[in-house]
Amino acid sequence: MDHLTRLEEMLASANMDIKNNNYEKAENTLEEIIKIDPNFGKAYNHLGYLYEVKFKEYDKGETLYKMCLEKSPMYPAIYYNYAVLLSTLGKWDELKELLDKALNIPGVTKATIYNEYGIMYEQQGKLDLAIENYRNAGLNTLDQATLDRAKSSIARCKSKKDLF
Incomplete structure (x- = not known):
């Protein structure tokens, strides 16, 4: 199994854990993915989602979303998740900038x-x-x-x- 396939499978496993309310297990898997490959941006998005939605740690969630945008700017899911967080926080200027960018991302x-x-x-x-x-x-x-x-x-x- 190649490197990327393994990471995608680990990500799918973390997603399943999130759906099954196994947040700590999902968090551990996502952090392991980042240790294996710090440039695998999708893991930052999913970890950001956990911190934002499940743990209500908005600052940490925002930091992780920014890391995902930096590592994987073409990943559509980051634009939805980060937009919701910015809206929740009332960060309108940053939100508008993100949405303007999102309209030009294939798959969004x-x-x-x-x-x-x-x-x-x-x-x-x-x-x-x-x-x-x-x-x-x-x-x-x-x-x-x-x-x-x-x-x-x-x-x-x-x-x-x-x-x-």
Whole structure:
């Protein structure tokens, strides 16, 4: 088995552990991957996800996401995960920069990125920009659930505009 295949298998094992709530085992596997190959960026993404979502250690999660971006800038998953963290932390300038970059990464789902722009602008009270981006999310999907979410997000923003 070649080096990369072994690392991908270890990553898949860590993912399964995360799904099965075996966070400590997943963390150990991911740290082992990084010891074997410090340039295997996907491991930093998954470890960042653990720290952000499961351990609520946002600073460590952010550091790990940045490492993933540095090591594997073409890995689509990092853009979704890091975007959610930046949104949670209200780091709007960094989030906009990340989303702008994400739109040019092959394999990134544009509808998801536009939805993240929409959330960002809605949280800032920029409702017209939010609506525009939710509309783009809807126009860039073939998935009915994503389209329905875009429509309900637009309706929510329009309701908020009525409050002004």
